[in-house]
Amino acid sequence: MIRYYNHNGDFKLESGDVATRLTIAYHTYGTLNADASNVVWVCHAFTASSDVADWWKGAVEEGSLLDPTKYFIVCANCLGSCYGTEIYDASVEIPFLTMRDLGQVHSLLADHLGLKKIHKLIGGSTGGMQAMEWAYAEPWRFDHLYLLATVPYTSAWVQASSEAQRMAISGAKEPQKGLEAARAISMLQFRGEDPYNLTQDDSTTDKLKDFKVCSYQRYQGEKFERRFKVSNYLSLLGSLDNHNIGRGRGGVAKALSDINVPTTVVSISSDIIFPPRDVRVLADNIPNAQYFEIDSVWGHDGFLLEMKQLTAIIHNK
Amino acid sequence: MIRYYNHNGDFKLESGDVATRLTIAYHTYGTLNADASNVVWVCHAFTASSDVADWWKGAVEEGSLLDPTKYFIVCANCLGSCYGTEIYDASVEIPFLTMRDLGQVHSLLADHLGLKKIHKLIGGSTGGMQAMEWAYAEPWRFDHLYLLATVPYTSAWVQASSEAQRMAISGAKEPQKGLEAARAISMLQFRGEDPYNLTQDDSTTDKLKDFKVCSYQRYQGEKFERRFKVSNYLSLLGSLDNHNIGRGRGGVAKALSDINVPTTVVSISSDIIFPPRDVRVLADNIPNAQYFEIDSVWGHDGFLLEMKQLTAIIHNK
Numbered sequence: 001m002i003r004y005y006n007h008n009g010d011f012k013l014e015s016g017d018v019a020t021r022l023t024i025a026y027h028t029y030g031t032l033n034a035d036a037s038n039v040v041w042v043c044h045a046f047t048a049s050s051d052v053a054d055w056w057k058g059a060v061e062e063g064s065l066l067d068p069t070k071y072f073i074v075c076a077n078c079l080g081s082c083y084g085t086e087i088y089d090a091s092v093e094i095p096f097l098t099m100r101d102l103g104q105v106h107s108l109l110a111d112h113l114g115l116k117k118i119h120k121l122i123g124g125s126t127g128g129m130q131a132m133e134w135a136y137a138e139p140w141r142f143d144h145l146y147l148l149a150t151v152p153y154t155s156a157w158v159q160a161s162s163e164a165q166r167m168a169i170s171g172a173k174e175p176q177k178g179l180e181a182a183r184a185i186s187m188l189q190f191r192g193e194d195p196y197n198l199t200q201d202d203s204t205t206d207k208l209k210d211f212k213v214c215s216y217q218r219y220q221g222e223k224f225e226r227r228f229k230v231s232n233y234l235s236l237l238g239s240l241d242n243h244n245i246g247r248g249r250g251g252v253a254k255a256l257s258d259i260n261v262p263t264t265v266v267s268i269s270s271d272i273i274f275p276p277r278d279v280r281v282l283a284d285n286i287p288n289a290q291y292f293e294i295d296s297v298w299g300h301d302g303f304l305l306e307m308k309q310l311t312a313i314i315h316n317k
Numbered sequence: 318m319i320r321y322y323n324h325n326g327d328f329k330l331e332s333g334d335v336a337t338r339l340t341i342a343y344h345t346y347g348t349l350n351a352d353a354s355n356v357v358w359v360c361h362a363f364t365a366s367s368d369v370a371d372w373w374k375g376a377v378e379e380g381s382l383l384d385p386t387k388y389f390i391v392c393a394n395c396l397g398s399c400y401g402t403e404i405y406d407a408s409v410e411i412p413f414l415t416m417r418d419l420g421q422v423h424s425l426l427a428d429h430l431g432l433k434k435i436h437k438l439i440g441g442s443t444g445g446m447q448a449m450e451w452a453y454a455e456p457w458r459f460d461h462l463y464l465l466a467t468v469p470y471t472s473a474w475v476q477a478s479s480e481a482q483r484m485a486i487s488g489a490k491e492p493q494k495g496l497e498a499a500r501a502i503s504m505l506q507f508r509g510e511d512p513y514n515l516t517q518d519d520s521t522t523d524k525l526k527d528f529k530v531c532s533y534q535r536y537q538g539e540k541f542e543r544r545f546k547v548s549n550y551l552s553l554l555g556s557l558d559n560h561n562i563g564r565g566r567g568g569v570a571k572a573l574s575d576i577n578v579p580t581t582v583v584s585i586s587s588d589i590i591f592p593p594r595d596v597r598v599l600a601d602n603i604p605n606a607q608y609f610e611i612d613s614v615w616g617h618d619g620f621l622l623e624m625k626q627l628t629a630i631i632h633n634k
Contacts, residue, residue: 015525098525156517156530157510163534164501168485171498181488184481185502193474193589200473204568208332208415208559213473217480242525251521272510272589 002027002050002084005112014098017089024109025084026050026076029060030068032115040066040120042075043106043127043134046236047228049083050075058307065311071120074113078130079105080239082232094231097239099126103133110141117141121261122314124148124303125190125274126236129243132259132282136245139260146314148266149303151278152252152285153244158273161189162237169230176230180221187220189273192299256285263289266313268302319344319367319401322429331415334406341426342401343367343393346377347385349432357383357437359392360423360444360451363553364545366400367392375624382628388437391430395447396422397556399549411548414556416443420450427458434458438578439631441465441620442507442591443553446560449576449599453562456577463631465583466620468595469569469602470561475590478506479554486547493547497538504537506590509616573602580606583630585619 007022027050032038042052052075053060060066066073077085079102080095087095110118121142123131128150135145165182172178200213246252263286267279276293283291294309296302303310324339344367349355359369369392370377377383383390394402396419397412404412427435438459440448445467452462482499489495517530563569580603584596593610600608611626613619620627 096526153520155510155514156519156528157505157513159519159528159530160501160513160517160534161505163531164498164505166531167498167501167535167538168488171485171489171494173488173490177488181481181484181498184477184484185505188474188478188481188502188505193472193592196474196477197472200477202473202476203470203561203563206564208564209413209555211473211476211558213476214480214483217477218484221484238526241528244520246520247523247525275510 004084005109007108007112011087011104011108013096014100015096017092017096019087019089019095021088022079022105022108023084023086024076024105026074026109027052029053029066029073030071032072036115036117037119038071039115039118040071040073040122041106041110041118042066042073043121043123043130044075044078045125045127046240047081047224047233049081050077050085056304065307065314074109074115076106076109078102078127080232080235082229094234097235099129099133099239099243100137102130102239103137106130106134107138117143119143120146120314122146122148123150125150125300126240126243129240132245135261135263136255136259142261145259145261145263146266147263147279147282148310149268149271149274149279149300150282151274152256152281153246154241155278158189159241161185162241165237166234169234177225179225179228179230179233180218182233183221183224184217187217190300192270192272194270194297195299195301198297252281253285256282257287259286261286261288264313265289265291266303266310267291267293268298268300268306269293269295270297271300271302273300321401322426324425324429328404328421328425330413331417332413334409334413336404336406336412338405339396339422339425340401340403341393341422343391343426344369346370346383346390347388349389353432353434354436355388356432356435357388357390357439358423358427358435359383359390360438360440360447361392361395362442362444363557364398364541364550366398367394367402373621382624382631391426391432393423393426395419395444395553397549397552399546411551414552416446416450416556416560417454419447419556420454423447423451424455434460436460437463437631439463439465440467442467442617443557443560446557449562452578452580453572453576459578462576462578462580463583464580464596464599465627466585466588466591466596466617467599468591469573469598470563471558472595475506476558478502479558482554483551486551494542496542496545496547496550497535499550500538500541501534504534507617509587509589511587511614512616512618515614569598570602573599574604576603578605581630582606582608583620583627584608584610585615585617585623586610586612587614588617588619590617
């Protein structure tokens with residue numbers, strides 16, 4: 001069940017803007033134990049929602065990664081999204097956000113819920129960016145940090161995709177409909193080469209046009225356009241682009257060396273948006289970190305799909 | 318100097334359409350020798366022109382790859398392009414083309430120029446696709462074939478990018494302006510990860526927005542929109558998507574095994590649109606082929622930039 005917390009106080013953004021009010025949408029699963037030592041906090045990726053059981057298939061089940069019979073699991077809809085978490089700032093239509101702002105929202109909700117200690121903080125993709133920002137800001141709060149298929153800063157190549165998406169949206173007859181092309185563009189990197197070639201290959205047919213990947217791209221675009229709002233998407237794209245754990249903190253290596261939380265870092269072998277060589281930089285610089293690479297053909301989505309390998313890694317830590 | 322050949326006869330396309338007239342624009346450099354044994358034919362890539370000396374910097378020079386003091390060099394603007402080669406078919410605004418149609422145009426021009434034998438046929442990228450189609454159709458014409466940074470068929474991942482580009486164009490307020498986003502999208506693959514990260518990195522700055530890669534993407538989009546025509550671009554995209562040397566010929570391996578021309582295949586280590594593992598399939602299946610991989614950080618563009626390594630390979634063959 002979705003719940004809401006209305007934070008009635010100023011919320012200062014990294015940009016200097018101040019929001020006057022904030023609503024945070026969240027889900028919980030399982031029960032908090034007596035000494036509040038069983039909290040697992042999940043930061044969701046990009047355009048997902050607070051309903052982990054919905055988007056992370058098989059994760060919220062007895063014996064699985066997020067076992068609700070053992071853990072009290074919390075997931076908040078990230079700031080910038082259109083699934084319930086909302087910022088109120090009359091001065092701008094599209095709030096300018098950073099991953100640090102997104103991280104701060106989780107902290108506010110944890111305080112509201114009275115959760116001083118969090119046993120496991122888990123974030124994949126842009127969820128991992130929020131998690132590392134939160135862990136940097138409040139290392140005392142966490143027993144263990146899990147960073148999955150995520151990177152210390154967003155590369156120029158990924159920023160280039162975001163800009164192509166903004167160009168498609170701003171040039172569109174209707175910006176909202178521009179989300180269709182934007183989604184098709186973003187999938188080139190986050191789904192990636194191998195998954196497309198494995199599932200959408202037409203090279204053994206005699207087709208000259210109407211390849212199955214064409215309808216796949218359009219279908220994914222239309223599906224996304226129906227479920228997301230263009231102004232929110234632009235906010236999220238901006239926060240992805242400016243993700244940089246090292247900004248104003250003496251650089252990436254220095255900032256990571258200050259994350260004083262035992263950390264497990266996991267990459268996916270076929271991930272091209274956040275490739276293993278970039279993910280590995282996290283483990284190379286966080287002092288108490290271990291690194292694992294999951295062998296998977298599913299690209300970036302592997303962190304959602306390789307449940308067995310991921311559960312084995314996280315349960316052993 | 319650009320020249321034109323007007324072919325006044327039917328030109329049958331693979332789709333079954335018949336064009337009633339065809340103009341072929343081309344450049345030549347150097348002088349044909351007495352026994353016509355010094356012909357080097359270059360098939361240009363995607364949106365380039367017949368002016369090789371303009372787009373292949375340093376190639377058309379004494380001592381270089383295309384030495385005009387030794388060779389008679391010919392380059393025709395490919396069918397579908399907007400640089401002089403034109404098809405006349407009143408029935409359609411955007412002709413539906415395949416790489417086989419593009420290959421056939423070179424054959425018509427060679428016949429017109431009286432060039433029965435071609436010493437070297439060189440094609441990079443989609444130029445290589447045309448070259449392999451031409452060599453398949455008329456193997457007797459060539460002493461040697463050079464396939465650079467090209468593949469036997471277009472992958473689903475590359476088709477997915479084309480579809481995202483078509484979505485950006487068809488959704489644009491003005492289709493012609495949609496070329497800007499299309500170019501920005503296409504560069505994600507053909508420029509590729511490493512070149513973006515090497516030249517457009519902002520991760521050591523404290524910027525929150527306006528990353529240099531953003532203006533780079535917009536600049537490249539605008540520059541392209543000024544020089545290319547959207548209807549031609551859509552034709553070329555279609556021919557890229559349906560490139561498949563094996564179509565109707567018993568599959569890729571069988572078709573390649575029928576290319577009875579000594580062949581040199583070259584890939585670029587950091588090329589992600591036509592990665593070495595895909596390029597290599599050409600050399601693995603063409604009976605008399607040698608394979609080289611050029612070590613380069615410049616992605617797909619490496620075949621245009623790594624002149625020294627490429628010249629060494631081609632001069633030795």
